[in-house]
Amino acid sequence: MRDAKKAQAKRPALIVGRETTGATRAIRLMLPTIRELRASGVTWAAIAEALAEQKITQADGEPLTASRLTSIVGQIEAQDARKTNREETRHPRSDNFPSLRRPADQMQRLRLAPELTADAELKEVARPTSEDEIRRAHYAKHRHLFKKD
Known part of the structure; x- marks a missing residue:
């Protein structure tokens, strides 16, 4: 169990369920940068070439091509659209609420309510050694049972 948690912690956090390539x-x-470049008139081929110079390659190690870049961008946009659509259709239901999970670094350690914690007086109870x-403590506690009428 610990090994699995360590391995999971070492893996990079994914935005989607499964990404097959870096x-x-x-x-x-x-x-966002790619969209800005496209809006300013830069071609897909030029963007793909710039990414290839930064060592971003296809799965087989080949330089990224313009057609592969457009297909990856299309896949990402489709995933984002599906995710948005899923969230929009889920939240209006009366029995479903948005996730309240917080990242692990924002989680607070759970603590008992003050009325459930042991009093300091109870911790200092002297125990016979x-x-x-x-024997005397038990005799004193049950002395009323031993009285003769």
Whole structure:
């Protein structure tokens, strides 16, 4: 169990369920910049060439091509659209609420309510240590049972 948790912690956090290449992850992170470049008139081929110079390649190690870049961008946009659509259709339901999960670094350690914690007086209860003291304590507690009428 611990090994699995350690291995999971070492893996990079994914935005989607499954990314098969590092190129997809890199392009997802650079998507706003790629959109700006396209809006300013830069061609897909020029963007693909620039990414290839930055060592972003296809799965087989080949330089990224313009057609492959456009297909990856299209896949990312389709995934984002599906995710948005899923969230929009889920939240209006009366029995479903948005996720309240927080990242692990923002989680607070759980604590007992003050009325459930042990009082300091209870912690300092003296316990008999010898057999004779134990016997006397039990005798005193049950003395009323031993009285003769």
